[in-house]
Amino acid sequence: MTRALLIVDVQNDFTEGGALAVAGGDRVASGITTLLAGHAADYDLVVASRDWHDAHGDNGGHFAGDPDYVDTWPVHCVAGTTGADYDPLLDTTAITHHVVKGQGRPAYSMFEGATAEGETVAELLSAHGVLAVDVVGIATDHCVRATASDAIAHGVRVRILTDLVAGVGADSSAAALAELAHAGAELAPGRADGSDPDGSDPDGADPDGSNPDGSDLDGSDPDRSDPGGRETLDARHGAR
Numbered sequence: 277m278t279r280a281l282l283i284v285d286v287q288n289d290f291t292e293g294g295a296l297a298v299a300g301g302d303r304v305a306s307g308i309t310t311l312l313a314g315h316a317a318d319y320d321l322v323v324a325s326r327d328w329h330d331a332h333g334d335n336g337g338h339f340a341g342d343p344d345y346v347d348t349w350p351v352h353c354v355a356g357t358t359g360a361d362y363d364p365l366l367d368t369t370a371i372t373h374h375v376v377k378g379q380g381r382p383a384y385s386m387f388e389g390a391t392a393e394g395e396t397v398a399e400l401l402s403a404h405g406v407l408a409v410d411v412v413g414i415a416t417d418h419c420v421r422a423t424a425s426d427a428i429a430h431g432v433r434v435r436i437l438t439d440l441v442a443g444v445g446a447d448s449s450a451a452a453l454a455e456l457a458h459a460g461a462e463l464a465p466g467r468a469d470g471s472d473p474d475g476s477d478p479d480g481a482d483p484d485g486s487n488p489d490g491s492d493l494d495g496s497d498p499d500r501s502d503p504g505g506r507e508t509l510d511a512r513h514g515a516r
């Protein structure tokens with residue numbers, strides 16, 4: 277099965293020491309590097325996004341001096357600055373497509389961005405016949421959530437490598453993962469060391485092999501997730 281890895285916003289401003297640092301960001305960056313060292317060949321495409329805001333103005337209300345950390349944020353990821361660069365712990369050599377998003381406006385999902393050639397992520401996935409994606413990066417409760425949600429809507433199989441994501445809030449991150457599982461994503465732990473977590477085929481022949489005994493590995497059993505989560509997701513989409 278044609279598979280892509282989607283690496284969301286592993287940038288200096290979102291990792292330790294950054295303007296909008298997310299705890300665990302460095303761990304995610306180095307974990308993705310380890311994954312790619314052992315498994316880059318599993319992926320036909322490796323697409324990485326960067327939040328890439330204008331230096332002037334508030335980017336459509338995205339920046340605020342008194343941010344609420346829900347809809348408004350401190351200044352971060354200004355295009356061309358060190359904060360907007362990929363974290364140096366992320367080895368970018370295996371990345372096949374670089375996407376930027378958020379120029380002059382809020383953009384959480386990498387599906388809202390484009391490559392330098394103007395291709396959207398949806399266009400890339402369609403053009404390459406991608407049927408499944410693995411999603412990793414920052415932040416679980418914001419840009420990973422929005423990206424995975426758009427990938428589900430695009431119609432590909434979505435697996436979130438839960439050891440390779442980091443979120444702003446623990447509760448909101450757990451809720452985001454539960455909501456995505458409810459919407460159809462598979463939550464797959466165990467790839468942070470570059471090993472295959474479950475012995476499942478990278479071609480996706482084993483759709484549920486990550487959880488062979490049916491146990492609830494991460495506490496986010498979709499059947500027991502917050503029933504309001506989906507409404508929240510839909511409402512957020514409608515608001516865009």
Ligand SMILES: [Zn+2]
Pocket residue numbers: 327329338352353378382383
């Ligand atoms: Zn932003």
